[in-house]
Amino acid sequence: MGKTLSQKIWDNHLVHSGSGEPDLLYIDLHLVHEVTSPQAFDGLRITDRKVRRPDLTVSTEDHNVPTENIDQPIEDEISLKQIETLRSNAKEFGFTHFPMGHPNQGIVHVIGPELGLTQPGMTVVCGDSHTSTHGAFGALAFGIGTSEVEHVLATQTLPQPLQETMAITITGELPPESSAKDVVLAVLGAVGTGGGIGAIAEFRGPVIEALSMEGRMTVCNMSIEFGAKAGLIAPDEITYEYLKGRTNSPTGDLWENALIEWQKLHSDDDAVFDREIVLNGDDIVPQVTWGTNPGQVIPVRGTIPNPTSFEDIADREAAERALEYMGLQADAPITSVPVDTVFIGSCTNSRIEDLRAAAAVIEGKKVSTGVRTLVVPGSGLVKKQAEDEGLDDIFKSAGFDWREPGCSMCLAMNPDKLSPRERSASTSNRNFEGRQGRGGRTHLVSPRVAAATAIAGHFATPEDL
Amino acid sequence: MEAVHIIQGTAVPLDRSDVDTDQIIPSDWLKRVERTGFEKGLFSEWKDDPEFILNDEAYSAASILIAGPNFGTGSSREHAVWAIQQAGFQAVISPRFGPIFKNNSTKNGLVPVEVDPEIGNRLLVEVQQQPLLEFVIDVERRLVEVPEINLEVEFPLDKPVQHRLLNGLDDISITLTNEASISTFEEARMAWLPSQK
Numbered sequence: 001m002g003k004t005l006s007q008k009i010w011d012n013h014l015v016h017s018g019s020g021e022p023d024l025l026y027i028d029l030h031l032v033h034e035v036t037s038p039q040a041f042d043g044l045r046i047t048d049r050k051v052r053r054p055d056l057t058v059s060t061e062d063h064n065v066p067t068e069n070i071d072q073p074i075e076d077e078i079s080l081k082q083i084e085t086l087r088s089n090a091k092e093f094g095f096t097h098f099p100m101g102h103p104n105q106g107i108v109h110v111i112g113p114e115l116g117l118t119q120p121g122m123t124v125v126c127g128d129s130h131t132s133t134h135g136a137f138g139a140l141a142f143g144i145g146t147s148e149v150e151h152v153l154a155t156q157t158l159p160q161p162l163q164e165t166m167a168i169t170i171t172g173e174l175p176p177e178s179s180a181k182d183v184v185l186a187v188l189g190a191v192g193t194g195g196g197i198g199a200i201a202e203f204r205g206p207v208i209e210a211l212s213m214e215g216r217m218t219v220c221n222m223s224i225e226f227g228a229k230a231g232l233i234a235p236d237e238i239t240y241e242y243l244k245g246r247t248n249s250p251t252g253d254l255w256e257n258a259l260i261e262w263q264k265l266h267s268d269d270d271a272v273f274d275r276e277i278v279l280n281g282d283d284i285v286p287q288v289t290w291g292t293n294p295g296q297v298i299p300v301r302g303t304i305p306n307p308t309s310f311e312d313i314a315d316r317e318a319a320e321r322a323l324e325y326m327g328l329q330a331d332a333p334i335t336s337v338p339v340d341t342v343f344i345g346s347c348t349n350s351r352i353e354d355l356r357a358a359a360a361v362i363e364g365k366k367v368s369t370g371v372r373t374l375v376v377p378g379s380g381l382v383k384k385q386a387e388d389e390g391l392d393d394i395f396k397s398a399g400f401d402w403r404e405p406g407c408s409m410c411l412a413m414n415p416d417k418l419s420p421r422e423r424s425a426s427t428s429n430r431n432f433e434g435r436q437g438r439g440g441r442t443h444l445v446s447p448r449v450a451a452a453t454a455i456a457g458h459f460a461t462p463e464d465l
Numbered sequence: 466m467e468a469v470h471i472i473q474g475t476a477v478p479l480d481r482s483d484v485d486t487d488q489i490i491p492s493d494w495l496k497r498v499e500r501t502g503f504e505k506g507l508f509s510e511w512k513d514d515p516e517f518i519l520n521d522e523a524y525s526a527a528s529i530l531i532a533g534p535n536f537g538t539g540s541s542r543e544h545a546v547w548a549i550q551q552a553g554f555q556a557v558i559s560p561r562f563g564p565i566f567k568n569n570s571t572k573n574g575l576v577p578v579e580v581d582p583e584i585g586n587r588l589l590v591e592v593q594q595q596p597l598l599e600f601v602i603d604v605e606r607r608l609v610e611v612p613e614i615n616l617e618v619e620f621p622l623d624k625p626v627q628h629r630l631l632n633g634l635d636d637i638s639i640t641l642t643n644e645a646s647i648s649t650f651e652e653a654r655m656a657w658l659p660s661q662k
Contacts, residue, residue: 015650016643021625024643026650028658038498055660078496085498096661117659129541129565145543145569155640157647161623193483194535194561229564250657258657293483314482314533413492432487434510
């Protein structure tokens with residue numbers, strides 16, 4: 001029997017395997033940020049351990065950083081302390097760190113790929129659940145907790161029990177109005193938040209193959225939202241084209257050698273997945289979440305569900321609670337709901353292609369009166385490229401705030417937050433209660449829908465403007 | 466990590482599904498660089514509601530948290546586990562756990578007890594009716610016992626995870642017994658792989 005892509009990567013990283021023990025996997029790249037690492041470095045100091053491979057460890061500041069006035073000291077003293085702690089840990093343990101204001105600084109899952117640090121067939125971990133993003137390159141990438149961060153720092157390995165495999169095939173062709181974000185939201189709508197628990201999900205089929213690397217990253221990014229350990233996509237010409245010439249990509253003979261190995265990275269025809277789901281891409285229309293978990297999703301042109309329509313009692317109760325929290329009326333069209341804020345950013349949708357897609361929608365238009373709008377590029381490099389292309393002018397003329405890179409309003413650890421009952425259309429990944437600020441009401445959408453919503457003042461697709 | 470064999474005590478019924486780690490410990494609490502002091506952050510936004518079950522005096526001595534399915538989904542923050550433990554809980558019972566949360570739990574000695582949805586529902590109802598119902602969670606036998614209602618169910622726990630819980634073992638020292646294999650693996654890594662040397 002053939003192997004799946006994830007099994008091949010797994011086997012290529014096996015350091016030790018013993019019966020009755022989890023496999024010990026080697027980790028090729030460990031990305032680190034300020035929030036989930038301080039207690040891990042403390043652990044190393046207590047046990048007098050070093051970072052085994054500082055050369056395979058790269059860190060940046062993203063969760064806490066302000067997106068305005070970054071030349072000024074950080075006002076929040078606790079945030080400042082956390083950032084300074086990472087800077088001093090980088091110095092003490094000797095690994096590369098990109099601080100605020102550095103051209104390579106940005107959201108950890110944006111900078112890894114754009115610097116060519118993420119390559120096919122690698123194992124990538126980070127103390128952040130959205131590490132699944134890097135799976136877009138055919139890497140096995142997953143989020144870990146702080147105990148595991150310490151473990152990787154000390155040993156460059158992780159003990160891992162075997163995972164099930166899951167194939168998610170998107171057939172047909174995506175309608176031109178739909179994007180990668182709509183694909184992954186549609187998957188979430190189909191399988192629910194628990195649908196991938198215990199599995200590594202491989203996205204495949206013509207719709208996935210047609211996506212750019214940015215789109216593939218958006219899809220893999222949200223694998224964790226249906227509980228998958230990781231999400232990944234087999235590398236192909238689009239992957240190689242993206243990687244060619246990046247800072248850490250191989251060159252010359254090494255590039256040719258790498259290509260030979262990368263071309264082996266696909267699931268064999270006779271490989272068997274433990275679970276399979278198939279969605280028809282022809283039917284995937286622009287999506288928006290209505291509730292407080294990312295599986296509570298409907299088409300933008302749909303109506304807000306009535307809790308009585310759920311057969312499962314737990315789903316019904318969850319829907320009732322979600323509607324109350326979100327301040328929504330069952331059965332109303334969601335396009336009738338006005339928004340207060342539009343946020344374009346996060347590790348899901350802050351790459352150059354996302355900014356281009358949003359800019360194309362708003363060019364020559366104005367943000368609806370009273371709607372607060374902010375664009376937070378994923379990294380210093382994305383920001384610079386967007387500025388070189390004049391996208392910042394398009395956003396600013398339409399009335400958007402153009403900010404410095406960071407996680408920003410995705411999780412409200414910096415000053416960018418929603419107020420209680422404030423409603424956002426957000427290109428981020430989680431609509432949990434209070435995620436964007438205490439009492440805030442988050443609706444997840446694609447960059448195109450976010451842009452159209454900013455112009456209309458209520459949920460809308462560009463085609464409805 | 467301290468060894469854990471038997472957990473004996475009462476439980477609090479948190480009758481909600483999809484309790485994500487943002488609810489367990491809101492992001493304001495993640496700015497701290499310490500490993501202790503998270504108990505006040507546990508469900509801090511929900512706790513403002515006086516009706517919230519964790520504010521109910523009847524359950525103030527509980528050492529077990531029972532919740533609906535998909536407990537601990539979302540963010541990888543281990544702070545969620547620290548907050549639950551530091552607030553006095555030793556085990557969480559749910560029909561299904563977020564995978565990173567579950568993993569983080571066992572690294573800290575918080576026992577994730579996965580039960581059938583029907584059993585989960587029954588336990589929620591029983592504890593709502595009888596707050597002082599005594600539970601015994603036996604890690605060695607992988608059993609949840611509630612003698613007063615004649616309930617005894619098994620729960621899954623990987624053998625290696627169980628071994629580490631029972632002996633309070635630290636993963637890093639176990640891994641470092643394979644030091645020779647790690648070094649051998651490193652010597653054979655592909656030359657093109659990125660490195661910041």
